[in-house]
Amino acid sequence: MAFPASFLDELSARNPIEDVVGQYVSLTRKSSNLFGLCPFHSEKTGSFSVAPEKGIYYCFGCHKGGGVVNFIMEIENLDYPDAVRFLAKRANMEVPEDESYRNRYKSQERLKNLCLEAARFFRSQLTTPEAQVARDYLNKRGLSIDTVKKFGLGYAPNAWSALKDAMSAKGFSWEEMIEVGLAVKHPTKNSVYDYFRNRLMFPIIDVRGNVIGFGGRVLDDSKPKYLNSPETVIFNKRRNLFALNEAKKSKEKFIILTEGYMDAIALHQYGFDCAVASLGTAFTEEHAQLLAKYTEKVILTYDGDEAGQSATRRAIPMLEKAGLTVKVLQMQGAKDPDEFLKTYGPDAFRSLLNKSENQAEYHLRSIQKKYDLTKDDQRVAFLKEAAKFIATLRNAVEREIYGHRAAEAAGVNPETIKIEVDKAYRRQEEIRRKKQETQDLSATQSRQPAYRGIRYDNVRSAMAEEGLLRMLYQEPSLFTQVHLTQEQFSSSLLGRAYLAFRTQQEEGREVSFSSLGEEFTKDEIAHLSSVLQKNRESVSEQALQDYIMVIHAEYQKRLPSGEAQLRALQERKKNAKGYGG
Numbered sequence: 001m002a003f004p005a006s007f008l009d010e011l012s013a014r015n016p017i018e019d020v021v022g023q024y025v026s027l028t029r030k031s032s033n034l035f036g037l038c039p040f041h042s043e044k045t046g047s048f049s050v051a052p053e054k055g056i057y058y059c060f061g062c063h064k065g066g067g068v069v070n071f072i073m074e075i076e077n078l079d080y081p082d083a084v085r086f087l088a089k090r091a092n093m094e095v096p097e098d099e100s101y102r103n104r105y106k107s108q109e110r111l112k113n114l115c116l117e118a119a120r121f122f123r124s125q126l127t128t129p130e131a132q133v134a135r136d137y138l139n140k141r142g143l144s145i146d147t148v149k150k151f152g153l154g155y156a157p158n159a160w161s162a163l164k165d166a167m168s169a170k171g172f173s174w175e176e177m178i179e180v181g182l183a184v185k186h187p188t189k190n191s192v193y194d195y196f197r198n199r200l201m202f203p204i205i206d207v208r209g210n211v212i213g214f215g216g217r218v219l220d221d222s223k224p225k226y227l228n229s230p231e232t233v234i235f236n237k238r239r240n241l242f243a244l245n246e247a248k249k250s251k252e253k254f255i256i257l258t259e260g261y262m263d264a265i266a267l268h269q270y271g272f273d274c275a276v277a278s279l280g281t282a283f284t285e286e287h288a289q290l291l292a293k294y295t296e297k298v299i300l301t302y303d304g305d306e307a308g309q310s311a312t313r314r315a316i317p318m319l320e321k322a323g324l325t326v327k328v329l330q331m332q333g334a335k336d337p338d339e340f341l342k343t344y345g346p347d348a349f350r351s352l353l354n355k356s357e358n359q360a361e362y363h364l365r366s367i368q369k370k371y372d373l374t375k376d377d378q379r380v381a382f383l384k385e386a387a388k389f390i391a392t393l394r395n396a397v398e399r400e401i402y403g404h405r406a407a408e409a410a411g412v413n414p415e416t417i418k419i420e421v422d423k424a425y426r427r428q429e430e431i432r433r434k435k436q437e438t439q440d441l442s443a444t445q446s447r448q449p450a451y452r453g454i455r456y457d458n459v460r461s462a463m464a465e466e467g468l469l470r471m472l473y474q475e476p477s478l479f480t481q482v483h484l485t486q487e488q489f490s491s492s493l494l495g496r497a498y499l500a501f502r503t504q505q506e507e508g509r510e511v512s513f514s515s516l517g518e519e520f521t522k523d524e525i526a527h528l529s530s531v532l533q534k535n536r537e538s539v540s541e542q543a544l545q546d547y548i549m550v551i552h553a554e555y556q557k558r559l560p561s562g563e564a565q566l567r568a569l570q571e572r573k574k575n576a577k578g579y580g581g
């Protein structure tokens, strides 16, 4: 969905950032900027700043930042098009949307509405005499009335057309019911029938609060035990997690990932309001990325059986890849969190959470489980595998701790395993060193962006690129003196921002953050605002030339040699004509 540039320019002009933010945060002026308490993290002194001239907000505490559209996305929890619509409404502007998009949007809104109505219907059915079986089940599982309400649980009657009739009466078509998976086409008759029958119903709600699907649990012996809505245009199982809409509001610094709805619900009931569950599908990379938006740490509490453990092993690398710290809960005396909570209570569970194993402990223990350590040959094999793993740990203290632990488990002298670990470590270190050499050695960690997934490969060049962008953002007329191309930027993010701002300038528009489209992710926008909000010394010709020179020089180094010479020649010619005077 692309909105016309002229519309976005007007949108940001008619929604000054200080006014929009001012409706949520009380701001006081300190020199050219405004400051207030950050609405995105809890704090006592204001580290949240708004720079009205630059159209940027930025928090020095939690590093969130962006333009006015990003602010609305974050605080109202809307996606980009909806945030634009929100601001248009605020400024009494009409939103130009093309016909096909508008139609698709409308029909999806209708489908979400249908799911919401269905959830209401199921909920109302939970109080009928027929639903006694469902209420008995809830009692047996120990779910309180508050919990049932919080999750909007309901009952699908034991009938073929209860929901269908109710939704028809509300004006929804059979096609729409089929499309969201609430009804199934009859194989022979020209008719449809209810998909969920005689089941306890769990509405699945996305992070924005829309009902997008359902899970249904049987109340008798029929199969399958759990039935979920199929994938639909509004329900993508790979991108949604049960109860994340609740967990994202939690004050806990971590999210608990469980295997099923009942575990997640039980955890919430016992006060662990940061629990989520995957939706009857395997955990995916998209799930991991989704979680990374809301937390930095995930505690896995999958079942203790073989299936649960292998799911744990699969999930760990995906979560780590998304930049999350992963811990694994080791439960004893219960097969899942629900059972544990009932048997031992929330305090015991809390202390279990505090003791949850980090990835290294968990991994070492899974290696140990594969071997029978009473047999000599198996002990040798165990020590070999353990040493190889321990050598991957970068911290010497950690290697010592886990080395000791492995030695203890195998009943050997710690020295024995230490020799093995050291050997493996030296081998791996050599590989790492070679890799490192090819990277820019001048890169200092402190200059790296604070956002996951954004890295500078060439810090020297990136610092010059940041400075240049800052100067151009402040003084767009300088663009006429800069002849760099996007590819000469070492950071692809900064290069893209350069091009976007340059295009705005060339089209005679205001160079502004607010009218950047969806081509930048939330973290990218936040990083750019952290770069641009910095106040620099006065704009000087010399500083501009210095930045350009560094970017050029670093770019030359990246080129293959023959090509480098040719390019250098061309550049010198171009520069002589351009800013070189």
Ligand SMILES: [Zn+2]
Binding pocket: 038, 039, 040, 041, 048, 059, 060, 061, 062, 063, 064
């Ligand atoms: Zn903050």
